[in-house]
Amino acid sequence: xxxxxxxxxxxxxxxxxxxxxxxxxxxxxxxxxxxxxxxxxxxxxxxxxxxxxxxxxxxxxxxxxxxxxxxxxxxxxxxxxxxxxxxxxxxxxxxxxxxxxxxxxxxxxxxxxxxxxxxxxxxxxxxxxxxxxxxxxxxxxxxxxxxxxxxxxxxxxxxxxxxxxxxxxxxxxxxxxxxxxxxxxxxxxxxxxxxxxxxxxxx
Numbered sequence: 001x002x003x004x005x006x007x008x009x010x011x012x013x014x015x016x017x018x019x020x021x022x023x024x025x026x027x028x029x030x031x032x033x034x035x036x037x038x039x040x041x042x043x044x045x046x047x048x049x050x051x052x053x054x055x056x057x058x059x060x061x062x063x064x065x066x067x068x069x070x071x072x073x074x075x076x077x078x079x080x081x082x083x084x085x086x087x088x089x090x091x092x093x094x095x096x097x098x099x100x101x102x103x104x105x106x107x108x109x110x111x112x113x114x115x116x117x118x119x120x121x122x123x124x125x126x127x128x129x130x131x132x133x134x135x136x137x138x139x140x141x142x143x144x145x146x147x148x149x150x151x152x153x154x155x156x157x158x159x160x161x162x163x164x165x166x167x168x169x170x171x172x173x174x175x176x177x178x179x180x181x182x183x184x185x186x187x188x189x190x191x192x193x194x195x196x197x198x199x200x201x202x203x
Contacts, residue, residue: 012080012101015089016132016159019063023135030070034058035149038178038186041170042156049166053174055186057140066091072136074190081170083116083190103129121191130186130191137187150181175199 022028036056054075061068066121072087086104093099115123124130140146157165157174165171171195177186181184189196 003026008101012089012103013128015068015101016103016128019061019068020128020132020135021115022063023139026072028061028063030059030061030136030153031064032060033143033145034059035140035145035183037149037153037181038156038174038183039153040161040165042157042161042165042175048116052076053078053170054184055183057136059136059139070136072133074133074187075185076170076174076190078165078168081193081196082115083117084112085129085190092164105129107140116191121126121193125191133187137184141184150178150183153178170196 019028023030025145036058038054038055040052042051052075054073055061056074057070057072059070060072068089068091070087070089070121072085074083074085076083084104084106086102088100088102090098091099105120105127108124108148111123112120157171158179173189176182177189177199185195189199
């Protein structure tokens with residue numbers, strides 16, 4: 001990472017921190033909210049990497065006179081079961097150019113790649129990305145956006161699911177949460193593997 005990338009990263013984290021605090025305090029207003037429900041995304045047989053269960057949030061907000069567009073995703077990779085949170089915040093500069101900040105837990109390659117699913121919460125639980133996501137999920141909880149997202153969702157997974165995934169415990173849990181419209185439970189199990197196990201036992 002060069003010095004410009006470091007400055008960019010620091011600016012983004014300061015922005016996430018400010019938006020997070022203001023959202024928790026109820027001062028930051030989020031609009032144009034859209035929710036893409038819990039779904040199973042399968043790669044083809046030659047591209048196994050990238051198979052995951054995920055949900056996605058989109059919204060806009062105005063901060064210091066600038067409108068920001070947020071795309072935020074939570075996912076659980078298969079078969080590793082490792083959770084990740086990633087997203088982009090974009091805005092238009094005064095010159096009319098679009099600027100984008102990308103963020104993800106897995107961008108911290110050294111910490112993320114060397115950890116297993118059970119260790120991720122301890123490593124990243126206090127990160128600003130996780131805190132910011134908690135705040136955004138709080139805004140979406142019980143919202144019309146989530147209700148509409150589930151209302152229009154027809155399938156948990158694409159047709160022709162590979163047989164190896166049909167009996168996978170995480171895939172079965174993800175489908176159960178989708179059917180129950182349990183957006184918040186999915187948010188919790190992305191990093192909390194103990195809660196994941198407790199939900200699996202109930203199913």
